[in-house]
């Protein structure tokens with residue numbers, strides 16, 4: 001689906017945001033995880049032809065992002081990280097405007113918009129100005145746009161950042177309605193686990209890990225995380241004031257007696273193992 005070779009991006013001010021990414025994304029839905037400034041948005045903007053790479057190539061379904069951007073724009077839609085609705089426009093108006101911009105004939109646009117709004121459960125709010133909707137519903141307008149566009153490929157840059165846990169669940173179920181191939185960026189490991197089988201981890205403009213969630217977590221088989229805030233605790237890993245060790249499940253009781261908290265392994269632990277600070 002997506003093939004990236006030695007992709008680099010150096011911004012005009014000299015910042016090197018991508019330092020040679022090599023990647024082949026195979027699954028229908030893939031997530032890109034990484035901390036602030038890792039290069040996620042830069043990569044998404046290049047893939048969705050909004051930004052030119054400095055060097056290297058990227059192909060979406062065989063189309064080159066530099067040589068054939070119009071072909072990609074025809075099959076792909078991108079929901080940017082900072083996307084917010086226009087407060088005075090309703091969800092229905094957003095969808096109709098969006099589909100008009102994609103040159104969908106009016107009658108077809110009306111049908112597609114209505115279908116998407118119903119599926120995503122924004123139908124009752126279709127004529128309410130966006131200003132009066134909750135954060136989760138506002139975000140869902142953009143997922144509805146992607147849904148109504150029937151695009152083959154959808155890029156979603158941090159679709160749930162800043163949402164409360166319940167709104168996040170709502171947006172997740174909206175995203176799951178999409179039948180498109182998708183690349184989703186997120187800070188939330190649980191989101192990556194929930195929405196995709198394939199995860200790409202980027203850090204400092206490089207791909208530091210890539211694979212399916214289960215295989216990435218394989219090295220943690222039979223282990224749990226023991227964490228403590230006790231100052232001076234001698235743990236193998238440290239994230240801020242928290243000390244972390246990975247221990248066998250059978251040892252958990254001993255650790256609990258010492259005041260450690262025991263947690264199930266998640267993708268967060270890959271960051272810990274790589275010595276990268278956790279997002280909180």
Ligand SMILES: Nc1ncnc2c1ncn2[C@@H]1O[C@H](COP(=O)(O)OP(=O)(O)OP(=O)(O)O)[C@@H](O)[C@H]1O
Pocket residue numbers: 011012013015016017034035036037038039040041042043081
């Ligand atoms: N237009 C720009 N000009 C110069 N530097 C930029 C520009 N956009 C981003 N950068 C820099 O490029 C690096 C990668 O930024 P990018 O936005 O791709 O990261 P990100 O992983 O999306 O981060 P976040 O999780 O905060 O959204 C950062 O160092 C950032 O400051």
Ligand SMILES: [Mg+2]
Pocket residue numbers: 040041042081157
């Ligand atoms: Mg970003």
